[in-house]
Amino acid sequence: METLLIYNDGSSNKFWKIYVAGNTSTVTYGKVGTIGSVKTKEFQSEEACQREGEKLIQSKLKKGYVFAQSSHQIVKESTMTEAQFWELLETCKEKGEDIDEQIEWLVTHLSRKPVKDIVMFDFIFNQYYYKSYTSNLWAAAYIVMGGCSDDCFDYFRAWVLYLGKECYEAAIENPETLLPYFKLLEEQEEIPQLEELLYVASIAYEEKTGFDDEKYFKLYDQLAKDDYIEPELEFDWDGDDEEGLRKKFPLLWGAYGENPL
Structure with missing residues (x-):
């Protein structure tokens, strides 16, 4: 599961992205157009990881985040070439x-x-x-x-x-x-x-x-x-x-x- 959300209220323009694979989730967040910061978390089971991922997504949506149509120019994957x-x-x-x-x-x-x-x-x-x-x-x-x-x-x-x-x-x-x-x-x-x-x-x-x-x-x-x-x-x-x-x-x-x- 991979979900990318963005938030823009005029003064703040940021993204939040979660990737869930197995029992591990990785969240990337930061200002739109940057590579952002990264956090990972491991769970006891794949089901628990999936549930937590869905919970975090819903929490972000309630705070005003919306689904991004594309990751283009939103998340910079890396500056390392x-x-x-x-x-x-x-x-x-x-x-x-x-x-x-x-x-x-x-x-x-x-x-x-x-x-x-x-x-x-x-x-x-x-x-x-x-x-x-x-x-x-x-x-x-x-x-x-x-x-x-x-x-x-x-x-x-x-x-x-x-x-x-x-x-x-x-x-x-x-x-x-x-x-x-x-x-x-x-x-x-x-x-x-x-x-x-x-x-x-x-x-x-x-x-x-x-x-x-x-x-x-x-x-x-x-x-x-x-x-x-x-x-x-x-x-x-x-x-x-x-x-x-x-x-x-x-x-x-x-x-x-x-x-x-």
Whole structure:
């Protein structure tokens, strides 16, 4: 259930929106044309959540709110764009001498933004992150690190994304374009993993609101409506077939096949 109401008495022009899914309701409210503020509430049952939602709607109608014919120009979904997302990743690299300081800056920066912007940052991140779930990229990670579990591949993909849009897109097309970045990590005695990037949004939300990641993920489901389901990958390579991996990515194998990071 999703309902959008507006109120205009000449001096006040505001909106109130409720979205109910399962046993959780999300209310967004504020001045028309803004992204507004967000509140979520969890109930013991779907029925109780639905009843409370209907009760709140009736209460608003009694106060003079009316049903909006369209959400166009009433609710601004977010100020976070894809361009801003990539710009933030580039900017945070300049905000610290090491990755921990950079991620800390990113968390703090996001925590000062509206909740919707935090969620949208996470949503944009996830859309690109999903696209990196490929057999080729996993094979590259396997070669370079001498093996790669599910979790390891998750952290590897986050690292690839952190390199920036151009590097990310090139790596999806051809993982061997990552070779210079692997060489740099080798010099630094590091590995291509960035688990921390996966939790930036939920930590920023906790810093902003005081609510934990469980609350955040429920809010994410409500606002982002991200229905992605991780597919079953069909590998065109075998970790035990060294010759096959060598032929698949000769440059990566030549650099790390015998001496992985």
